[in-house]
Amino acid sequence: MSSASTDTLAERFEESRGHLRAVAYRMLGSLSEAEDAVQETWLRLQRSDISAVENLGGWLTTVTGRICLDLLRSRKARGEEPLETHVPDPLVTSLDTLDPEQQALQADSVGLALLVVLDSLAPVERLAFVLHDLFAVPFDDIAPIVERTPAATRQLASRARRRVQGAPPPETDPARQREIVEAFLSAAREGDFERLVAVLDPDVLLRADAGATGLSRLVRGAHTVASGAITFQRMAPHVRVVLVNGAIGLLALPEGRPASLMSFTITGAKITELNILSDEDRLKTLTRAAL
Known part of the structure; x- marks a missing residue:
């Protein structure tokens, strides 16, 4: 790959970095692991032939989702299931010193209580819910990641949704x-x-x-x-x-x-x-x- 094409690819990736970080954070509940997942997405992009990819943003989202799913499964295999007392990484900012990047993160943030609930889901349920309900990825695109049919993937998201929606909506003012x-x-x-x-x-x-x-x-x-x-x-x-x-x-x-x-x-x-x-x-x- 030429230097010019690498630069162009890097620019297009940077346009999606914030979105990919948001996906990975909701999948993993860890800011450091989310950064690692986004970096791995970049490495895979560099190694891939994307000449036939029509929607690069969608391709990057599904790759990030697959990486996060592997990380969640790895946690489970090593017996690193979060304890009941585990609090996911919070996004903490001052009330009066938000810079534009922090403002964007906060505007797009999910409550810590939701992340706690997401931690309780099976990895495939979490992936289906996060990608579909939070980022509007079609079930047809999620199904290959979880190795299920679109109908079965819809059921995964539905089960997760019932867990998430079990509590009344919180105060947002x-x-x-x-x-x-x-x-x-x-x-x-x-x-x-x-x-x-x-x-x-x-x-x-x-x-x-x-x-x-x-x-x-x-x-x-x-x-x-x-x-x-x-x-x-x-x-x-x-x-x-x-x-x-x-x-x-x-x-x-x-x-x-x-x-x-x-x-x-x-x-x-x-x-x-x-x-x-x-x-x-x-x-x-x-x-x-x-x-």
């Missing part, structure tokens, strides 16, 4: 989100148990991912979650309001170092899910854009 999150924060600062319970849904789920420390946990119920108020109270003076996958969240920065990140799912003016990431090694990288 940032002002309303912030009002409820700040009510939670105020009650936490003051150690006010009753006010904490009042802002939590009775069946609220708290998922805390502490990484290799072994202190991860899964807690359900407003009173049980509020009973951990002493933890919130200790962190409350050090928090900064940030965007987590496009929704209002809280980043705790004692001594200026990221110690925990909290994302909220809000439904009907109540907090229905809290995802807390306190794995400091991951936080150092993931919160860089917000700092």
